[in-house]
Amino acid sequence: MPRLAASLTELHIRKAKPKDEAYFLSDGNGLVLWISPAGRKSWRVRYRLPDGSRPAPATVGHYPEMSLAEARVKAVEVQRDAKQGKTTAGVRKARQEVEAVADEELAAEALLRAEIEHASFRAVSGRWMAEKRPSWATETYRKARLVVDSYLVPKLADLDMRRLETKDVRPVLVEMAKETPQLARKARQYLGSIVDHAINEGLRPDESRLRLDRILPTYRSGHMPAVTDNDGKLGEVMRAIDAHENRVVRAALILAALTAMRSGVVASAQWKEIDLDAGEWRIPGKNPDGTNRMKTGQDFSTSLPEQALLVLREMHERNMGGEYVFPPQARQNSPHLSRDALSKALRDMGFQGEHTTHGFRASLRTLGRERLEIDVDVLEAQLAHAPKDEVEAAYARVKFREKRREVMQAWADYLDGLRVGVKVIQLKHQST
Missing domain, CATH: 1.10.150.130 (Tyrosine recombinase, N-terminal domain)
Structure with missing residues (x-):
């Protein structure tokens, strides 16, 4: 003998919560309470027609508009009319509401999903x-x-x-x-x-900001990590770069080290900017869309030491007519090498917290001054730091062009010496 379902109570009905999928609670005698994912509660009645078939349950009302007691009465009426084969308003309406309510619930569920996605x-x-x-x-x-x-x-x-x-x-x-x-x-x-x-957008109250200040480990504040006082360590960096298996990343790191250009500028270098015969890299201050390519927004040029020309010629042989000097690598969506690939390479080589791609700028600024005795104004001009005024900017571009060519070749030779472990003779520069 089948086990009879426990009858529902008003308390059971009120406590019924929506779930990811629709479900029902049975009251017995064919009456069930259907709960949709959107939280709508509908009374449905299972019934049998005279030929013994069981059509889809008839939806006879919704809770709380129709109470439990009223639903039980309606269930008896629907089952009686169906058994007698009567096309009474109750059965006819029940059949019509099956489709109407189904559409309504689908719409409500779709709206709920849209709201959840909008807030994701x-x-x-x-x-x-x-x-x-x-x-x-x-x-x-x-x-x-x-x-x-x-x-x-x-x-x-x-x-x-x-x-x-x-x-x-x-x-x-x-x-x-x-x-x-x-x-x-x-x-x-x-x-x-x-x-x-x-x-x-009104999705959260004004006071609901997250507490993010102390989540990350504390790092030393100040400039990005850079080797500025250890020739041996900088030599390790240069040897690791020279041995890097990815020739594109290797070449980009060498160009960054030898010119002290910012990593984003290096990674996005274009062949139309580079004159291999003249040994010159002319960088536009602005991108075609008007955003800054150089930090100052001003056009800039730097000489290319022989060591830089060597790796650029290698890239040119590999280029196959591409626009950018350094093509994108695996899983990169940009049209050129990602600058983050350079930082990642240095981390993977074991220099995390000691040296970054941007750190070559600090290395030139400090070691170029201390080891090679390069004039501070020449260093500032090479690093493309913003001059105080337009007159000073024009003066720096004209006065230091040849001097910068000389000192950047000296810097490249200095790094080469560190790479092979040869002591570099300190260079003296006459005042200009």
Whole structure:
């Protein structure tokens, strides 16, 4: 004998919560309470027609508009009319409501899914980047896209921004900090801004910012890591670069070391900027879209030492007509080598916390002055630091062009000497 279902009570009905999929609670005698993922509670009646068939259950009402007691009465009426084969209003209406309610519930579920997707980290971060894009430089947008798409979205994509908490993002940032500490700090900055965007959209209350300040390990404040006082260590760096298995990354690191140009400028170098015959690299201050290519926004040129020309000619032989000197590597979406590939290479070679690609600028500024006695003004001109005024800028470009060619070849020879372990004779430079 089949076990009879326990009858429902008002308390059971009120406590019934929606789940990921629709489910029902049985009251017995063919009456069930159907609960949709959207939380709608409907009374449905199972019945049998005179030919013995069982059509789809008839929806006879919704809770709380129809009470449990009223639903039980309606269930008896529907089953009686169906058994007698009557096309009464009850059975006819029940059949019509099956389709109407199904459509209504599908619409409600679709709306719920749309609301959840709209509030997801994936969607909010996408709208945040779209809003910021017009005011960002190309490189700023590229880095934000890299961090969000490659590190944050894969871990946080489906999390609801309406309920996002600090504990949800902490493991992601901590894991990033182990491998890419600089990008982890950027990720923390971006997360705070994305949460602010969600607040501005009304998805979160004003006081619901995340506590992100002390999540990451404390790093020494100041400039990026650079070897500035240890010839032996800088020699290790140059030998490791020289032995790097990826020839594109190797060449880009050598160019960064020999010219002291910023890593983003090096990675995006174009052949039309480089004159191999004249040994000159002429860098436009602006990108075609008006954003800065050089930090100052001013056109800049640097001589290319013989060692730099050697690796550039190697790249030219490999180029196959490409626009950029350093083509993108595996899994890189940019049209040229990612500047982060240079920093990653130095970390992988064991120099994390000791030296970065940007650190070659500090190495030239300090060791060029102390070991080679290069004039400070010449160093500042080579590093493309912003002059105090236009007159000084024009003066530096004219006065130091030949001097910079001389000292940058001396710098390249100095690094070559460290690489092979040969003591470099200190060079004296006459005042200009």
